[in-house]
Amino acid sequence: MSWLTSAPPVLVWERHRSTTPTMFRRFLAGVLAALFALSTAHAAPSAPMRVGVEKLDYYPFYASDGKRYWGYARDLMDAYAAARGQRFHYEPLPVAELFRLFLGSDRLDFKFPDNPRWSEADKTGKTVRYSQPVGVLTEGLVVRRAGLGQPLxxxxxxxxxxxxxxxxxxxxxxxxxxxxxxxxxxxALFQQLAIGRLDAVYVELQVARQRLAFLKLDKQLAPDPTLPADRHELRLSSRLHPERIADFDRFLVDDAERVRELKRRYGLL
Structure with missing residues (x-):
């Protein structure tokens, strides 16, 4: 009886003595690995990629006051960046300057919007990769309402x-x-048109309707559907990262429902 009462405690104690150091080492190794990964992530965050955008109010497609950038295009590119664990930094620039900087330097990783037909002569000898279309602009002529229906x-x-x-x-x-x-x-162009210094303004027609209403010029000015118009597909482009453009195209396919929802939200469907 004395053997039965004394032996089990020894056996139980020996079992814990043999496994506790191993469990502790595993736990400690896991904690250290997690801390190392966390410190590495904070110590070396990926640099944001620079997207050159137009300093222009073309809402709902996109808009910028020179500092901020918002609208459908911003939300779409942010969604892509978030899905890939990437960050985008948007640089609003005047349209002509944006083209010069994008084609003449390596400062910008991407340009939006872009189209193979825009500034074709300036792109001669340069390799630019374009994404699939993410939207369509219909650009035509806004005139004074008194002149609606007149020929070009x-x-x-x-x-x-x-x-x-x-x-x-x-x-x-x-x-x-x-x-x-x-x-x-x-x-400024709309104001000049309203006072008779211009005969028309070339602009995206949906943008024009919203902007004229905001400026309270919609009673004086309106798009003329009888005059010629252009149809432009909006694309993301890059000279430096063709692989990113290919990946952006995959995102457009894989997350097609999210893209459609963004278009619905901004009234682009």
């Missing part, structure tokens, strides 16, 4: 954002029948 031949001066080129009236421009008045400010 009645127009003499057309206001345009500096850096844009209206393909739909290119023939009239080559013939000298129409002259362009450039400005970095779309609002």
């Amino acid at each position: 031949s009645r127009l003499r001066t057309v206001g345009i954002v500096k850096g844009f080129m209206p393909s739909s009236i290119a023939r009239a421009l080559r013939r000298g029948e129409i002259s362009l008045v450039e400005s970095p400010s779309l609002d």
Whole structure:
């Protein structure tokens, strides 16, 4: 009886003595590994990738006041970056300057929006990779309501954002029948049109309706559906990261429902 009462405690104690150090070492190793991974992540965060964007109010597609950037395009690119554990830094620039910087330096990782047909001569000899389309602009002419329905031949001066080129009236421009008045400010062009200094403004038609309502000029000015218009597909582009553009295209397919929801939210469907 004395053997039965004394032996079990010894056996139980020996079992804990033999396993406790092993369990503790495993626990300690796990804690140290987690701390190392956490410290590494905080010590070396990935640098944000730079996206050159237009300093222009083209809401709902995109808008910028020179510091902030918002709208459909921002939400779409942020969704892609978040899905890939990446960060984007947006650099709003005037349209013409954005083209020069994107094509003439390595400062920008991406450009948005872009299109293979834009500034084709400046892209000669340069390799630019484009994403699949993420939206479509319909750019036409806004006129004074009193002049709605008049033929293109009645127009003499057309206001345009500096850096844009209206393909739909290119023939009239080559013939000298129409002259362009450039400005970095779309609002300034609308104001000049309202007081009669311009005959029309070339702009995206959905953008025009929203902007004219905001400026309280929608009773005086309106898009003219009888005049020529251009259709432009919006794409993300890069000279430096073709592999990222291919990955962005995969995101557009894999997360197609999220993309559609963003378009619905901004009234682009």
